[in-house]
Amino acid sequence: MRWLKVALVGLLLMGLLPTDARAISSEHIPIEIIIDAGHGGIDGGTSYQGILEKDINLQIAKLLYKELLIKGYQVLLNRTGDYALSDENKWLRSPSRHIRDLAQRRHLAKEIHPQMLVSLHVNWSNSKSSRGPLVLYQKNNQSYILADIIQHHLDQLYKTKGEPLPGKTYYLLKQSICPSVIVEMGYLSNSRDRHFLVNEKKQKQIARSIQEAISEYMLIMNQIQDQETWDVIEEPRKKHK
Template sequence: MLIRKIGLLFTGFALAVNLGSPACSADPLTEKTKDLRHAFPVPVILIDVGHGGIDGGTAYGNTLEKDINLEVGRRLYMVLRSHGYRAILNRTGDYALSDENRWLNSRSRHMRDLAQRRGLSEQLPAAIVVSLHVNWARNTARRGPLVLHQEDGRSAMLAGCLQHALEDLFDMPGSRLPELGKPFYLLNHIKAPAVIVETGFISNAEDRAMLTSKRGQQKLAESIYAAIAEYFTVM
């Protein structure tokens, strides 16, 4: 298996990947709905949890980006699964994906890490990839979400849904448009529609309160889910 400890339990739920069976759902399915699901398979959503292990990402004191990404990712996984989506976490603990690299023979740990994330998205294959990150700025007044997308209409559509949903959560409607993420390896090399979600600025006190509290992390997960669900209704 490409994902470490895929069978581990998180808060009483299995994070097992089973692409051959229907996704778990909190609601009972009617026979008609079951038939529709056989005709139109539930898409696989890859949650790319940014950084991990030796790579802590950005930080504020002892608060590390990698830990925030993991907590939001876990919660997003559970929300998606509870609504019947096939969701996969590519990191379920604090370790670097570069340690499991199978796609790139490079001395650069960073490049091995990125190649592992890209390769997993192709092997699944994923319908969409949502990469979770946290922002930082010297100007502590800067705040709010930012979604980066590929030069692709589907990716831009997903980014628009996410930007809108997260701005509503932060009570910042219309404050920023999604941006084209030209310099980013993942967005340039992943074939599926992919986005990088900067969930907020760790350098801003108001954003940091959202990013580090359990309630805030749950709200972030639910907003991201709502945007993903909206995307699949129009695509």
């Protein structure tokens, strides 16, 4: 399966090309971040005059992948081409292709045990005035912190004022065991957002903003862990004073 393997770090850094996870066994490289490129294959997602969400998701996912690699993170992109992950799911007996697709994305995170999963999507509204990014989070503190930071960085780029929302009904958020967020990168139904989503320069800016948010989150989490470790070390010392 594509997702069972990841590319050698050296080759990734040299080529900076997304891996479809077939180069080496994932046991050799601990993956920190999974980028979930939403939809794919028969599932185009939302659309506007021939513009398909699945293509935008993949384009920005690849850019984000490169951004994170440059920063030194170990990253896995779960889709590197136009195919549906439901095709990879041979283990779940469900008549629903959509459920098999989502289950495969969740299964990947379960097998890899990353520090986070970031799922990229594009929004749609019947109201053409609806615009701006929206980040959905799980019912846990880490997911909310990650969502809030990504929301802030994307709002700065889009010049909007949004708030992350709980994604209570979303399968991936309910089922994923690692901190996960769904990033709706803008509304394809809105002309201003559409310019961000399809313009190559703007796509790079979106990827850069998400990378900066992830880096900020990782820094915060490392600081929290360092403080917790220090507290564990300090507590016995206090008892012996």
